[in-house]
Amino acid sequence: MRMIAFANRNTKEIIRDPLNLIFGLGFPLVLILLLSVIQANIPVELFQIQRLTPGVTVFGLSFMTLFSATIIAKDRGSSLLQRLYTTPLTAVDFIIGYTLPIVPIAVVQCVICYIAAVFLGLEITVGVLYAVLFIIPVSLLYIALGLLCGSVFNDKQVGGICGALLTNLSAWLSGIWFDLDLVGGLFKDIAYVLPFVHAVELERSVLNGDFSNVFEHLWWVLAYAVVILIVAILTFLRQMKK
Amino acid sequence: MTAVRIEGLTKKYKDVTAVDNLSLTIDKGELFSLLGVNGAGKTTTIKMLSCIVSATSGKAFLNGNSINDDSDKIKSIIAVSPQETAVAPGLTVKENLELMCGVHGFSKEKSKSKIAELSRLLSLDEIIKKKAGKLSGGWQRRLSIAMALISEPEILFLDEPTLGLDVIARSELWDIIRDLKGKITIVLTTHYMEEAEALSDRVGIMRDGKLLACGTPNEIKSKANTENFEKAFIKIVKGEVI
Ligand SMILES: Nc1ncnc2c1ncn2[C@@H]1O[C@H](COP(=O)(O)OP(=O)(O)OP(=O)(O)O)[C@@H](O)[C@H]1O
Numbered sequence: 001m002r003m004i005a006f007a008n009r010n011t012k013e014i015i016r017d018p019l020n021l022i023f024g025l026g027f028p029l030v031l032i033l034l035l036s037v038i039q040a041n042i043p044v045e046l047f048q049i050q051r052l053t054p055g056v057t058v059f060g061l062s063f064m065t066l067f068s069a070t071i072i073a074k075d076r077g078s079s080l081l082q083r084l085y086t087t088p089l090t091a092v093d094f095i096i097g098y099t100l101p102i103v104p105i106a107v108v109q110c111v112i113c114y115i116a117a118v119f120l121g122l123e124i125t126v127g128v129l130y131a132v133l134f135i136i137p138v139s140l141l142y143i144a145l146g147l148l149c150g151s152v153f154n155d156k157q158v159g160g161i162c163g164a165l166l167t168n169l170s171a172w173l174s175g176i177w178f179d180l181d182l183v184g185g186l187f188k189d190i191a192y193v194l195p196f197v198h199a200v201e202l203e204r205s206v207l208n209g210d211f212s213n214v215f216e217h218l219w220w221v222l223a224y225a226v227v228i229l230i231v232a233i234l235t236f237l238r239q240m241k242k
Numbered sequence: 243m244t245a246v247r248i249e250g251l252t253k254k255y256k257d258v259t260a261v262d263n264l265s266l267t268i269d270k271g272e273l274f275s276l277l278g279v280n281g282a283g284k285t286t287t288i289k290m291l292s293c294i295v296s297a298t299s300g301k302a303f304l305n306g307n308s309i310n311d312d313s314d315k316i317k318s319i320i321a322v323s324p325q326e327t328a329v330a331p332g333l334t335v336k337e338n339l340e341l342m343c344g345v346h347g348f349s350k351e352k353s354k355s356k357i358a359e360l361s362r363l364l365s366l367d368e369i370i371k372k373k374a375g376k377l378s379g380g381w382q383r384r385l386s387i388a389m390a391l392i393s394e395p396e397i398l399f400l401d402e403p404t405l406g407l408d409v410i411a412r413s414e415l416w417d418i419i420r421d422l423k424g425k426i427t428i429v430l431t432t433h434y435m436e437e438a439e440a441l442s443d444r445v446g447i448m449r450d451g452k453l454l455a456c457g458t459p460n461e462i463k464s465k466a467n468t469e470n471f472e473k474a475f476i477k478i479v480k481g482e483v484i
């Protein structure tokens with residue numbers, strides 16, 4: 001299939017960049033280790049391994065945003081994409097071709113985090129399996145954000161906007177690093193209108209076997225993912241036809 | 243039989259008219275060279291014909307398909323070698339060729355035989371396993387051309403194909419192009435007048451987006467009243483011939 005050929009190429013371009021792998025897979029791991037060490041000395045409820053790990057796995061998805069944004073932005077700046085525009089690939093082929101390769105990377109990253117967490121004392125339950133499973137829809141949200149950024153900004157801007165701004169924003173508004181109740185007010189309200197905190201709470205609940213609120217969080221995440229994906233496709237299409 | 247019919251094709255950018263009311267027909271199997279000084283509008287013409295840039299006004303038909311309405315059909319019958327080398331840097335030479343076979347929907351067997359054929363034709367065998375991004379400019383160029391040839395197009399656009407090639411590679415490419423003549427329709431641009439004269443059935447000379455002269459190299463020479471094709475070109479572009 002045409003799209004698969006393009007997706008294959010994207011997989012290769014991403015995993016052959018060693019920096020991608022080191023940061024994408026290594027950074028979340030370092031975070032888990034570091035915070036667990038701190039936790040061992042100064043216990044904080046938020047950083048208990050069964051609360052910390054789902055948070056870090058979601059935070060790690062910021063790298064997926066960065067990967068997808070970077071590859072699109074770089075391609076747009078090169079004449080390769082121009083060449084591919086003259087082939088039978090459609091806009092949907094392009095978008096799926098950029099998305100698909102990143103999903104498995106997100107899953108691998110998540111699995112690595114949970115393996116580390118188990119070594120640090122996380123109990124092995126069926127919840128771990130669910131957490132890995134539900135990271136897939138969550139990763140779609142983060143990848144879609146990257147597709148959109150990559151279709152709008154050039155590869156230099158992407159580093160700043162996705163790499164710094166979006167990563168920070170999604171981290172602050174996610175409830176991973178501090179309890180949103182501590183700030184409360186408007187900040188908390190904004191956070192709950194955005195999808196990031198829902199993604200984290202979704203992961204935390206399924207890991208801990210609490211399925212009562214799963215769908216509420218999941219819809220937030222999926223709705224954002226779908227809307228952003230559609231906007232990304234339209235944006236991509238527009239610059240393709242320009 | 244007409245392969246390319248261009249009727250009043252115009253492309254305006256904010257402050258420049260890159261292509262100005264261009265009308266032209268090219269026969270099936272013909273090799274047509276677009277000549278002109280830098281900025282004459284050659285690349286823009288090719289971009290409009292290959293549906294990556296939309297025309298401001300005017301029409302064009304490729305084997306009967308309109309660039310305005312049937313771009314999907316057109317993309318399945320053309321191939322373009324862009325002016326800038328367009329290869330996937332992280333992929334090997336072979337993988338780049340596989341990518342093009344894939345996006346054109348070739349079967350495994352067909353891809354294999356086409357890759358063998360093209361790597362023999364453009365002497366890519368020695369570098370077939372090397373990463374495209376690590377090749378010298380000229381070798382990337384050869385790969386870029388191979389990627390256009392591999393898809394068995396009905397109409398082939400070559401935008402300055404011999405740019406950056408050494409003398410031997412250039413003469414080999416001429417042989418390949420000569421060999422394709424008559425089988426498929428080829429539209430190429432070049433700044434090498436001896437190349438245009440030797441290869442083309444007909445040439446079109448452009449300046450400021452307009453077609454100044456069009457005909458066989460011999461017709462161009464007699465029009466400019468000189469035995470030397472390059473002198474004829476210069477006379478026409480400088481406006482010394484009406
Ligand atoms: N995207 C663009 N935006 C604005 N102007 C453009 C754009 N692309 C081309 N132009 C202008 O259109 C004109 C024709 O450019 P084009 O690239 O078609 O020339 P060319 O004949 O291919 O030249 P060269 O021999 O240098 O490749 C130039 O004046 C160029 O500056």
Ligand SMILES: [Mg+2]
Pocket residue numbers: 284285286325401
């Ligand atoms: Mg040009």
